[in-house]
Amino acid sequence: MGTWIRTGRAAAASVLACAVLLVVQQAWFFGGWGGAEVSTFVTDASYVPLALVFTVLGARVALSKRQEPRTRRAWQVITVAFGCQLAAHCAWFVQNHVLHVTGYPLTADYCFLLFSPLMFAGLLMLPGQYRRRRDRQRLALDALIVGAGGFIAIWYLLLGPILHATGLTRWERLFTAALPIGDLLLVLAMSTALLRRHQPEAPAPVRLLAGAIALTVTADVSYSWIQLNGGFTGGSWVDLLWLAGCFLLVLAADQQYRRPRNAAPRRADRNVVFILPYAAGIAAYLLIAEQSSHLPLNPYGGMILGSAVLTLLVMARQMHALRDNREMAVTDGLTGLANRTLLTERLEQLARRPIRPGRHTAIMLIDLDRFKPINDTFGHEAGDAVLVAAAAALRSVVRSGDLAGRLGGDEFAVLVQDLPDRETAGVVAARLLEALRTPVIFGEHVLMVEASIGVVVRDDPHASGETLLMQADTALYAVKRAGRGRYEYYSTVMDTRAREAELRQAVANDELVVYFQPAVALATGEIRGVEALVRWNHPARGLLGPGEFIDLAEETGAVVPLGAWVLRAACREAAGWRAESPGAEALRLSVNLSPKQVAQADLVQTVEAILTETGFPADRLTLEITESVILQPDPLTIGRLEALRDLGIELAVDDFGTGYSALSYLRRLPVTILKIDRSFVTGIADDAEARSVCEAVVHLGEAFRMTVVAEGIETPDQAAALIDMGCGVGQGFYFYRPLPPPEATAVIRRQFSAVVGS
Template sequence: MMLTWFRTGRASAVCVLVCAVLLLVQQAWYFGGWGGPEVVTLISDAAYVPQALVFTVLAARVAGSGRQDPRTRRAWLVITMAFGCQLAAHIAWFTQSHVVHSTSYPSTADYCFLLFSPFMFAGLLMLPGQHRRRRDRQKLALDALIVGAGGFIAIWYLLLGPILNAPGLTMWQRAVTAALPIGDLLLVLATSTAMLRRHQRDTPAPIRLLAGSIALTVTADVSYSWIQLNGGFTGGSWPDLLWLAGCFLLVLAADQQYRRPRHPEPRRRDRSAVFLLPYAASIAAYVLLAVQSSDLPLNPYGGMIFGSAVLTLLVMVRQSHALRDNRELAVTDGLTGLGNRILVTERLAQLARQPIRPGRHTAILLVDLDRFKPINDTFGHEAGDAVLIAAADAMRGVIRDGDLAARLGSDEFAVVLQGLPTREAAGSAAARLLEALRMPVIFGEHVLMVEASIGVALRESRDASGDTLLQQADTALYAAKRAGRARFEYYSDVMDTKAREAELRRAVAQDELVVFFQPIVALATGELKAFEALVRWNHPVRGLLGPGEFIDLAEETGAVVPLGAWVLRAACREAAGWRAGLPGAEPLRLTVNLSPKQVAQADLVTVVEAILTETGFPPDRLTLEITESVVLQPDPLTIGRLQALRDLGIHLAVDDFGTGYSALSYLRRLPVTVLKIDRSFVTGIADDAEARSVCEAVVHLGEAFKLHVVAEGIETAEQAAALLDMGCTTGQGFHFHRPLPPPEAGDLVRRQLGAPGPAALTDRNA
């Protein structure tokens, strides 16, 4: 029941607050000296029990929580056992001091305190850490042993040596007294190991709190043992201040571990104060050795000890320089001397943890040298290296102190700018970089001209990670290259192909698309013959978008396949409704576009047949338009799929004929029945003899292949008359009708075909 109550966040917060109040009350009572030594002792000993109860229950909550990974739960199960020993020890100490008034040593409380150390030692070592190579594990062991050796020297000097020589102790008392500092030494080893093995991420708050608690506890234990050796310990002494503070840190550690997410975001750091532990332990050991040997003769002991200390110190300094050199090698590009990808990743991770402040913008510029590969291929890699070195020098001359320029690989560079006053400052920096990189590079007798394209991404979201910024800058970089190179582009959401693809697929799923219908008419009379289905996107933010805004993206990402199926189904359903409500609409034809990716789908025929069955639209009144890219290189499978569609009665049209590289021989092999003349051939036929001749040749070509010819893009009466003179009888364009939304298309059908009334049309979807 108690553990269930502790699972609530409010309950644990109340418990932490109560423990904090208890700690403050005990400290105030101690320093105030109220009530005399007996009252201070009673309050100090009583304050331990609720704190120990709280941190034991909170630790058990962590061990049984599904929010933690299995390794963490196992480690905290052992830590809970250690906390349970603490709880038992504090209850026993309070009982023997204030209930039975026992003064025996060692007591039950002493044994429970001793059990705390091995359980805590095992639990700390079981905590999961960063995966390491064998060599890294050996280095970690050496660092931990250095800390342990320094701690051993201090404990030997302060406790173990005096304990072995203390008079008046039985063998068992001497062993128990020595066991406490030895247990503390194990805790120092385990704590340093737990902290040192997290070199690639921030040490988690629970481990830092555990380390703080153990540091206070070890200090208090050493003080307790010293007092025991020199007159006997009584409750309410100053070590209680440290023990109680350590207990409160255990409460915080258990609470923070429970709140910690199962998969926290890793954070990289350059260095950490934790790495100073081996050096601090070595220095402390020599200080104690110097104090202990201060009364020894200078010759020979003093000089030897002094020389050993100086020698060790010099080795530490030399090692620190070696570590710094290794660090620079690890984050520096060997050719240009700039930073490398590792340094960029670390810098961006640091910046990602900082809050976004007005007037302090962060930007990353991704720089790619234009036409670098031809230089490498033509003049060799030495010329390419000369260009890269010159580009690096140019970047150094542009960026400010504190900014970072790095080479990511090949001819790609990154520049990290921080503390920019405005967004536009990033563009100004990119423009200066473009100008600096627009330079001649002298290589032997050759002058190599270099330019660059730059993508700019600004950190405008608190949640944007370093990897996200790099991806955004990369997207902007390729946008700059597509726009003509030698320029820079800011990243915007419109460039994000993955996000736009997901948005487009979501639009299909949520019925944000709508089909418009453009009438196809008889040129002589204007009589309605067919409708071409044209898709529009009713975007919730950007309004109604034409196909030019998203069809290319759909083709590029493959989203055009489900989109095309949706358009065919929606158009057939609408046209079937007209046929059902208007007896005169039965001859009306429907034309729908097929993308090349749809034609390449193995299940195309099955999908089309299923849609026709579902909507009830007759296949012999459907025309599917394919592009010239399908006509140009039709493989046997494609021809087979198209023939299967023709066998269903569906007509096939070649759309935008003449705009690509059509192979006329394929028109004979493919089962097409309609040829649509592109609008580019229609423009100008009314007043340009050459344009008229070309268009007339295309019309006669369609007739030669026994294809029905339809003209697109008719905008004037003169164009319609000229096409009619050439023998083209059917067409579409703004001169007759613009694309119409479904209600207006239905009204046109009723007017043209003499429908009985709107009620019949209204019932078509019943």
């Protein structure tokens, strides 16, 4: 069962089966089929598969590496609680319908009792948003208010009657009282889990758990009340609540497993959760009023009424204070506009809404031109006056349903909704530009400012709020480069330009790093050379492989300075190996040349200058070119490649066989190495056709008197097959992955120091 349930389809099928089972049971109940005894049997039997499924699904979450450690630990405890529920339902069915055991409490009752403290602990262990001490204190107070309201209700309905009930032994009385106390713990845990707003809202699994607990507690209280006032009969309406709670536990476990480890935060609508403490207080006073309705108005009735009114007034005052705090938290103190927090929240709301025809949303990023000279010349007070005037100008244009805010400094943002078409966004932007040109009077000075605006009209339903803001910023950047004082729509072309600028800046800022993948002699495993492979250590996105940026570099021409940087860095590193390990003189270094580099008129001079600068010998360097270079080489290209060969540099055709190679040009070009693409190597160990094709390529290289190097070797069988074909050199994950410079240095030292020592 555990293995079967790990697959997505199996889990979905089990959830669907539980839903069908619940519907069938309720149809059986409302249909009144089979009489009371059969109805009880069907109801008690329905619990077992539901409990089995939510226990297995809970175990799947508890063991899953997809969950963060704190979530996994919490669900481990919750799964134990689920297991107690499963044991309780199985024991209940066996005791009532197989063994016909009577008495109280039985094994099932003890298992039901264990569920509450375990579930209480598991819910409190669930990770929540980081909170200050003051926030934790407020959370504790809110949870205690809910708990106090629940205690009053449970005392009135159960604990009081239990303490005064006759015919119970002391143990039976304590055990019976422990059940509602366990429910009270669940109420406390549920309110805590909801009020602390996980990441930063209570996600779907937590809300489902809270719903299950609410149904379970309601059913438990109803069950205990019925027991105290006449006796409970299985198969009644209370079972419908318990079964519905079990099904919500199934959904909660399934949703938690499907939830991404780092789910994108979403703004929560906390209205329902926010009123939990107030609802609990009001409910408690209603119970007090009902219980004390027989008391005389003077003095008890008046005191209770006055206390209730006073509490309600305090609640109302607190709600006003919280609303004021909220406004302060999302309002810019200088301009009175929305601040970055509110703008970000509203952007995320907009990003989650479906795009409707004829209802366009535009995001405008506004930057004041020549604001810094005003600040520097006339002081910060003048700058503040300009910012306040700019805020007033935005208010004069923006409609009541839209939002204008200040992101910080002299940067503003406007969110405009329900526009009939894209062009209307330009009309709004033009009106904003005109309003922002209004002179600002500061003392004896007249301050003139203008603005630049980047406009993005939302057309991608999957774009996040952060993405939309970045696109508006890209459009704003384009405006500033084009001369300021105007607006511009975002386009993907701008994005390419911005990424090109970012990539060129990465070269200038030394954000690139060269990894090295060794190529080995297939027969012995000895390292014969290393291939230099570039990576981008992006400050925001982490380490990026070449697939993330090389195509962009080729498209924009940024590959030329990037390629020169890679060649220089690789030669410098390899020259260091030669100096530190005397046995490494024979090591070859391979570096890729892009088609745009080969087309550069100064290619030979650039390579020669780098070799001179780094001290790496030309006869140990291999430059790899792609098939697109050899397909139709012009005389100038052939001349440059021959000049590189005359320096002593070897030339290799990389990824041979992936394009449309012209064999005649292999004879004309000064190429001495043929690198077989990984697509030919995959499958050669067990596919006769793939093996034949690969062997043909190897023999082709031999026919042209070239050294053949196989790429992408991942298994020993592939290596053995290549040896049988006559291929002597290869590289791939089976031997080495691309290594960062420190690891590559260690590998080189280890091999060539051993060679020298021997």
